[in-house]
Amino acid sequence: MDSLAERNKEFQKQSKQNKVLDSSDFKLLEANEPLLDGNDYQRTKICPSKRIEKRTLSSDDNIIQEFCFKEFSNNTTNSPSDESQIEIRRQVNILKELKNTNNIIRFFGVAQENSKFYLVTEWMELGNLHEYYTTNKDKMNWETKIRLALDICCGISYLNDCQILHHDIQSANILVDKNEKIKITNFGLSKKFHDLTRNISPNIENVRYMAPEKLLSVDNDTKKEKVPYDSKCETYRNRVNERYNLPFSDGIPDDWKNLVITAMLHEPACRPKISKICHKLHKLSKNYSKFSTLDDCTEDYDENLSSIDDNQSTMTSFFTITILTVEDAVRAHKSKNGNKQLAWQSFKYHSVIDIYAKYMVGYYYYHEEVPELQKISKDERVRIAVEIFKETADKGNPSAQLRYGICLWQGEGISANSFEALKYLKLSANQGNSAAMYVIGKAYLNGGNGIEQDRERGAKYLKEAALKNHLKAKEMCTKNNIVF
Known part of the structure; x- marks a missing residue:
């Protein structure tokens, strides 16, 4: 996240200076973010708008992946198409690293087909949150509504940590996938990207969501940006001056009202930080779930x-209680007759703030132990699991370090890298994980896969694992005359 923020800072600095790419910069861009070939992707008949369409791509093992293609061309911005696509590719190269969260749309790159360029992202089957809510509002309880709000806040918090400000959070810019998971979209590091990805006209629509201080300064902003500012916008501005708030409808919980009121206070300094809102929503979701x-x-x-x-x-x-503590969820998970579905739901719930619970979410994705995960393709499940393993491994969880190391070693869900695998396995072993000690010992004892054979080092790790009563390590020590 820190490196991503630094890259963002450097990009913003270059953008402000209107720096032109030299040949070495362009070669680096071509190496890091080559154009995708739009002809490789199969068109479908699904086109939500004139510039947006669904395309598919079949992998070598006949797994069909779904993508969203969003066209941008000469009339999208004031800049020539080549200049725009180069800048957007530079941004996409940064935005593709926003993969350590499930609340941000996933970027794949920029594709070219003939003279047209497209931004390629993941396909979100159920459209935007406004459409989804309009269709399903009668079936939504407060647990669901609070979960959606919490997911959005977590996504905003992650973007803020990366020093990427969205500026236009509204239901039209929140997408819903086929698993009813919501993700934030329509943002960028510069105006070219923002103009490309936005779905709405920059007047009466987004003015409804502006903070008071933004709306009160809109006169100056519109002169700079040449954004339409009509009588309806002026009406909103006047109501802000009066510190008017829309009334709540009937049946709204007091806790929700209080949170909304504080988040919409007129003075910016009086509003809670996004991290505090996340914590309050988490507490609220705990009460309702x-x-x-x-x-x-x-x-x-x-x-x-x-x-x-x-x-x-x-x-x-x-009512019936449906959420276990992390400890009870672990017991249910390990029990032969335990309720795996309940354990899964509990791990998902606690994963917002508990690293081990987040790791267990990855474990369930990897092992496909509950019905809802069996609907997802194996490749997609493993990909998600590996991302979670890495996230929790980097936060110090030894089980995640072991799992991620093994995935790296086997090239499962990620490109194989034996040296990187050993790094994570050693992190796990250093925390006393006997399984990691066994894997490392076996790797050094036998050599191969890019690892130079070192029987002495291998024996050391195997002995440590055997002393921790690891059965396979004990067997290997006995077989190779290693005293433990």
Whole structure:
């Protein structure tokens, strides 16, 4: 994340200076971010708009991947197409590193087909959040709404940590995939990218979501940016001056109201930081995720919720506890007859702030132990699992360091790299993981795969693993006359 922020800073600096790429810079760009060939991707009949279409690509093992192609051309910006595509490729090369979170749209690159250029991202089957909410609002309870809000805040927090400011968070810029996972889109490091990715007109639509201080200074901004500013915008500006807030509808929980009110305070210094909002939403989700309505209950979720205030003794008639602590989820996971589905849901819930729970989410993706994960292709599951293993390994989890090291060693879900694999395996072994000690010992004892044979070092690791009662290490020590 730190390196990503540094690259972002350097990019912004060059953009402000209007630096022109020299030949060495261009060669580096071609090496790091080559243009994709649009002809390699199969067109489909799915085109949400004139400039957006769904395309597919078949891998060597006949796995079909889905992509979103968004066209940009000479009339997209004031700059020539070549200049635009070069700058956007430079940005995409940075944005592709936003992969340590599940709340940001995934970028694949810029594709060229004939004279046209396209931004290539992952395909989000269920459209934007506005469309999804409009279709499903009658089925949404407060647990779901709070989860969506928490996911969005986590995505914003991650972008902020990378020093990337979105400037236009609204439901049209939040996409929903086929697994009902939401991701933030339509952002960039410069105006060219932002203009390309935005879906809305820059007047009455986004003015609704502007912070008061942004709206009050919009006169100057519009002169600089030449953005349309009409009478409706002026109406919004006047209401902001009056510190007007839209009223809440009926049935809104007080905790939610309080959070919204503080987040929308007129003075910027009085608003909570995004990290604090995340923590408050997490706490709120914890309160609501303990409860779920019974399948045969015909009463509305909000009515059930209010009934708790009226009569605490009726709570068990309406709700059942559905979230375990991390410790109990581990026990359920390890138990022969444990409820794996409940453990999975609990690990997902706690993964926001608990590293081990996040690792276990990766473990479940890797091992396909619950029905909802069986709907995802193996390649995609393993890819997600490996990303989670790396994230949690870099945060110091020894089990994740072991798993990520093995994936690197075997080239599973990631390009094989035996030296990088040993690095992570040693990190795990240094924390006392006997399985990592065994794998390292075996690698050094036998050599190969780019690792020079070192029987003495191999024996040392195998002996340490055997002393920790690792069965295979003990067998290998006995077979190779290694005393332990």
